[in-house]
Amino acid sequence: MSDFLLNWLINIPGFAAPFALAALGLIITERAGVLNLGAEGFMLVGALAGVGAMLNGSAPLLALGGSVVAGMLLGLLFAVMVASLRINHVISGLALVFFAQALVSFIASAERWNNKAIAGLEPVFLGQDVVIFAVPLLTLAVLWLLNKTRFGLSLRAVGENPGAADAAGIDVTAMRFAAIVIGAGLIGLAGGYLTVAVARIWVDTVVGGRGWIAIALVIFARWHPWRAVLGAVLFGCIEALIPRIAATGADVPRYFLQMTPYLATLGVMIWAALRGSDRWAQPAALGQHHIREERD
């Protein structure tokens, strides 16, 4: 039993980290008022870029850098769509996911990257790798960026009331552009971590809906970084538990176990909605466009 526990505990951070990184990226984007349903897509390209880099002989950390860049590139596309062309956020996000799914399958099969084991990121301390230790620091950095800097103040203003931000001389389009690209980089990193540190292999389903869970997590966290990390740990616990339970041979249907993260997501969303007292949590202009000289 203690073996089981230890094994479980050691594995939690690795499962939690991708959720935490993706949620942080989403928070940055959404606090600027951009509804980002494209998380799954950003994770997919980040994941594939990580595998591709590793298979081409790069060091793991460098491969993760590649994931960030891949996420940011797809982020640029998303930013052009929603910030510059002002296409509906929901539609753009969904289209992006479908596009990314097709794109990664295509590249992976063309390059023959499927099912090839890669070396991966090694633990440095307590069985954890550097990214795990970077997550709390990144969370602090995001908090500082949002709450303590002029950039953060402007970013939040754009997410709360773009008309007011515009009247205060803030370039709404540029702020949203920046928020999307930075956020997409973090979500790309989350995807890269999945392949480079956790799965260490590419299959088309490697991201497996974690982008969607991250979106629910952000709602659960009411757009607050620490709560998002807490939620990520919670989901990490569940995910880390699934293979352990299966390994004990306990008679729990496999598909039931695989359903639990989604069940938890629903539960958490309903709980967050019922609690609903935190009025100021959701960015007021989430998903809204702002066009100067146009009244609304």
Next chain:
Amino acid sequence: MTDTLTLSSVSKSFGGFRALDTVDFVARAGEVHALLGENGAGKSTLMNIACGLYAPDEGHVAIDGKTVRISGARDAAARGIGMVHQHFKLVPAFSVLENIMLFNPGRSPAEVAGKAQDLARQMGFEISLSDKAGTLGVAEQQRIEILKVLVAGARIIILDEPTAVLSPEEGRMLMGLVRKLAEAGSAVILVTHKLHEALHHSDRITVMRGGRKISETTPEGMDPASLTTLIVGEQIIEKPQLSKAVGPIEVELENVTLGGEAGRKGLVDVSFRVRRGEIYGVAGVSGNGQNELSAAIMGLSFPSSGRIGMNGLGDVSKRGPGYRRRHGLGCIPVDRYSHGLAGRISVTDNYAVNGAMAGAYGGWGFFKRGLAQAAAREAVAAYDVQGVRSLGQRAGLLSGGNAQKLVIAREFEGAPRVVLAHSPSRGLDVRAGAAVHERLRAARDRGAAVILISDDLDEIMLLSDRIGVLNSGRLTREFKAPAERGDIGAAMVSHE
């Protein structure tokens, strides 16, 4: 005296509609310059150009005699121009300090806080910098807006209809503040519909009509009548006309009690009756339960105790707005943007929602757009809604006053037997205001029971057959018209 801000031959079109046509405007340091004009005359548009938010199609802007190209709000602020918009530009979720910081980038919080406190003290008001802007009342929000531009060092200060949302007392205080600013050497531009503000608190008056500048004068030798003639091109004099035939009781409030929003008083034991063919005016300083009263009558919130009776229906206090509307309630809410109109949908659709719900444009499933459009076209003409280029145009594009007229047209369409009007002429020009009053009287004369809630005592005196005074959530006095203005005023502010 130097010409601080000069706009020369400025023109601006929105999608083929000429909102401004070669307008000249000059604001001088040390002066309060009032800008008047009908709804849709182009006042806000002109000021948005002056503060760099809109770009002019033609003409140019000069500061201290030098032509400048203002590239945006930040640029305008750097040049000393600050504008307090007709619809506030605050971030509700931000603290007061954060809102001020947003407008004053590149300064430390401590510096901004110190300066804001200093200025507030000089202007004679208290602020708490850590309060969330969204929790403040409108008068306080407006002070934050003014502080915002003052902290930025504005010396050209534009106020777009600043007193439209203020109580008379708050309005007086603001006028005092405006004078102080001018005396300190600022050029103040005051956009307003209130004639007395232009006549008593300004040094110069510019009047616009239909996108053009009609005249520029000084208040000396002007009176309300001559100013009205300048603004709308005709004499408008309103006189009270009492009801000729009062019928049976149509609406009855009995001991209605309702908790207020955070920090407000709500309603306590409010009772009054309104008969057919009668206008019942509810007077009071705003913030004394007016919002709660109108919400209770509209059905937007349910009283915690007491009953609201409607003739033939019994107690409707727990019925929703849909039920009350179907049974003859028409409402002109105070906040026409959130309760009155859906800004993103078309003029026709906004007009037709009531009728469509009642089945006037086809039954379930079919919406006879042709019928709805014809009805909307008629209403736009009958109620003189200006600035409607096409019926498919988004309602949000209408100027503030014209949006109000559209709401009134819709609410009066089904000949309601009970009419609730909450500050119906707020933000309207003299002519539109008089037209609304005429509609209310016409509704009464055909037998409707009209409830008029207004913090404008003149409006109450002009229209009401009976007057109730709302004070701290209670209906403290009732008067029968004609009543003494002084008595009502005293009841509004007494602390019994």
